[in-house]
Amino acid sequence: MPGQPAQYQNEIYLHGLADQVPPFTTDATLVESVARERMAPGPFGYVSGGAGCGDTMRANRAAFGRWRIVPRMLTDATTRDVATTVLGTPMAAPVLLAPVGVQSIVHPDGELATARAAAALGVPMVLSTASSYPLEEVADANGAGQRWFQLYWPNEPEVCASLLHRAKLAGYSALVVTLDTWTLAWRPRDLDQAYLPFLRGTGVANAFTDPAFLAGLAKPPEEDQAMAVLRWVSMFTGQDKRWDQLPFLREHWDGPIVLKGIQHVDDARRAADAGMDGIVVSNHGGRQVDGAIGALEVLPEIVSAVGDRLTVLFDSGVRTGADLLKALALGASAVLLGRPYVYGLALAGEDGVRHAVRSLLAEFDLTLGLSGHRTPADLTPESLRHA
Ligand SMILES: Cc1cc2nc3c(=O)[nH]c(=O)nc-3n(C[C@H](O)[C@H](O)[C@H](O)COP(=O)(O)O)c2cc1C
Numbered sequence: 001m002p003g004q005p006a007q008y009q010n011e012i013y014l015h016g017l018a019d020q021v022p023p024f025t026t027d028a029t030l031v032e033s034v035a036r037e038r039m040a041p042g043p044f045g046y047v048s049g050g051a052g053c054g055d056t057m058r059a060n061r062a063a064f065g066r067w068r069i070v071p072r073m074l075t076d077a078t079t080r081d082v083a084t085t086v087l088g089t090p091m092a093a094p095v096l097l098a099p100v101g102v103q104s105i106v107h108p109d110g111e112l113a114t115a116r117a118a119a120a121l122g123v124p125m126v127l128s129t130a131s132s133y134p135l136e137e138v139a140d141a142n143g144a145g146q147r148w149f150q151l152y153w154p155n156e157p158e159v160c161a162s163l164l165h166r167a168k169l170a171g172y173s174a175l176v177v178t179l180d181t182w183t184l185a186w187r188p189r190d191l192d193q194a195y196l197p198f199l200r201g202t203g204v205a206n207a208f209t210d211p212a213f214l215a216g217l218a219k220p221p222e223e224d225q226a227m228a229v230l231r232w233v234s235m236f237t238g239q240d241k242r243w244d245q246l247p248f249l250r251e252h253w254d255g256p257i258v259l260k261g262i263q264h265v266d267d268a269r270r271a272a273d274a275g276m277d278g279i280v281v282s283n284h285g286g287r288q289v290d291g292a293i294g295a296l297e298v299l300p301e302i303v304s305a306v307g308d309r310l311t312v313l314f315d316s317g318v319r320t321g322a323d324l325l326k327a328l329a330l331g332a333s334a335v336l337l338g339r340p341y342v343y344g345l346a347l348a349g350e351d352g353v354r355h356a357v358r359s360l361l362a363e364f365d366l367t368l369g370l371s372g373h374r375t376p377a378d379l380t381p382e383s384l385r386h387a
């Protein structure tokens with residue numbers, strides 16, 4: 001298996017001489033403070049910031065703190081197997097790289113580096129609609145790796161159909177439709193720094209290579225870039241979508257469809273009723289509604305309501321191997337990693353993504369074994385206690 005977590009731990013312990021092996025800390029809860037020192041303020045504020053005063057981001061972390069692992073002894077956990085398959089996609093561990101747009105603001109190689117790292121690690125990447133490189137180039141960089149496409153659902157059906165067609169042709173196997181970001185929240189860090197990547201022309205690569213989008217422009221982007229960017233951004237702004245429009249996506253996408261941003265159990269039921277294949281229980285890493293409930297708080301009730309009808313994935317606030325274990329024990333089939341790999345990208349490009357993810361997976365693998373479990377399937381709510 002590429003990127004064997006336990007092997008990574010051994011590399012570091014046995015040959016490590018710490019300063020030679022890890023390009024930066026192996027502690028994903030600290031990597032943000034390392035990144036703060038090395039990243040430019042605009043991109044750092046954009047990545048690390050959230051909605052309002054950051055209350056939801058704190059709630060995401062606090063929710064993990066309330067669940068405690070209860071380790072079991074003398075079990076068969078010497079060798080672990082963390083590989084799994086989710087919605088037909090094989091993965092070396094129950095982890096995907098979350099869709100994160102505009103990655104070239106943190107490193108010039110952006111999503112290309114992430115795609116190479118994901119392939120080397122054997123985990124799928126979810127490419128954002130707002131990527132800094134066209135989805136076809138990212139697919140080439142990902143090669144034989146696994147990739148899903150995240151859709152910000154444009155309000156022009158031809159553009160939507162065209163993006164889905166391109167994603168399918170380029171080998172993206174599942175579609176993740178993000179519902180929680182039909183406009184950007186009040187984000188004080190970006191407002192204070194007047195920092196918005198799109199208005200600077202980042203995150204438009206899929207637009208400027210899309211025939212349906214280009215056909216709708218009065219002038220090509222080379223002649224009026226500002227107008228083209230505004231048109232692209234306005235295509236995703238406004239809540240004109242409703243549950244009864246989901247069949248449109250089915251007509252244009254024949255693989256699994258996953259709705260991202262589900263936080264209420266009734267919305268999870270509606271997703272199942274609509275025949276969706278999966279959901280991501282997520283509050284967008286606390287970037288949209290300040291004062292929202294911590295994402296992990298709602299996971300158990302959603303799993304018990306719909307877990308037998310669709311695949312439940314999780315993100316928002318996962319920073320450690322223990323966090324990953326807790327989300328899986330509460331019923332997530334896999335977890336999307338967000339900011340930790342983006343800091344890895346910022347600090348050391350492709351190697352940084354690999355290091356950040358391998359560190360977290362090594363920690364997960366050891367925590368899994370030391371708490372008495374051999375595989376993720378051994379985890380149940382009984383592995384935890386709510387404190
Ligand atoms: C800088 C940044 C950009 C993001 N861009 C997208 C995006 O384009 N599409 C999307 O669905 N989610 C996006 N997200 C949300 C992530 O997919 C994920 O839900 C979130 O990062 C999880 O929270 P965490 O980073 O605190 O773990 C973005 C998050 C960050 C930090």
Ligand SMILES: CC(C)CC(=O)C(=O)O
Nearest residue numbers: 101102130181203284287
């Ligand atoms: C709008 C996207 C490009 C990025 C996003 O989802 C975010 O900043 O949270």
